[in-house]
Amino acid sequence: MKRKKRLSKNEALALYKTYVPVVSEKIHHWDTDNEGKVTLFVENKGIMNSIMQKIAKKPKVSQIHLDETGSFIWQRIDGMTNIETIAEAVEEHFGENAHPLYERLLKFFEIVESYDFILWKKPV
Numbered sequence: 001m002k003r004k005k006r007l008s009k010n011e012a013l014a015l016y017k018t019y020v021p022v023v024s025e026k027i028h029h030w031d032t033d034n035e036g037k038v039t040l041f042v043e044n045k046g047i048m049n050s051i052m053q054k055i056a057k058k059p060k061v062s063q064i065h066l067d068e069t070g071s072f073i074w075q076r077i078d079g080m081t082n083i084e085t086i087a088e089a090v091e092e093h094f095g096e097n098a099h100p101l102y103e104r105l106l107k108f109f110e111i112v113e114s115y116d117f118i119l120w121k122k123p124v
Contacts, residue, residue, distance in 0.1 A: 013102060017084035018123040021077045021109060026116045028061055030074070038071040040064040040117065064117075069094065073108055077118065083109075 023030075028041040042062045044053065052058040066074055072093060076086045087105055090098045098104065112118050 016102075016106070017087070018082055020080065020082050020121040020123065021086075021118045022079040022121050023077055024116055024119050032071065032075070036071060036075075037068065038066045038074045040066070040074075042117075069098075069104070070108060073105070074112075079121065082123065 026042060028043040030038055030040045032038050040063070042064060044058065044060055044062055049058070053060055069090070073086060073090060076089055083105065087101055090105065091101055109118065113120075
């Protein structure tokens, strides 16, 4: 079996910039407060969640509150805008506070992807 060539950091970053994040169906809906901060509403489905809702009075819908930067990024996830365009908007809005820009963006998307809050659309 042939091993895949591992991409360099620059090659991986160049490829990553072209990907488009899409909000997954796991997000019931999301809303912003009067300060522009986003709250994600995630429906707790499945047998274990149903049991915990009855036994431990767990909510049917969980709320995830994003910070200012996460809220700014989330509001740009529209299924059409790629990472590079989002990064440009973040840098324009937050300036030097956004740096290290791509490392912070990568971490944000790594976290929301780990919870299945987003999916990725490859560039065409």
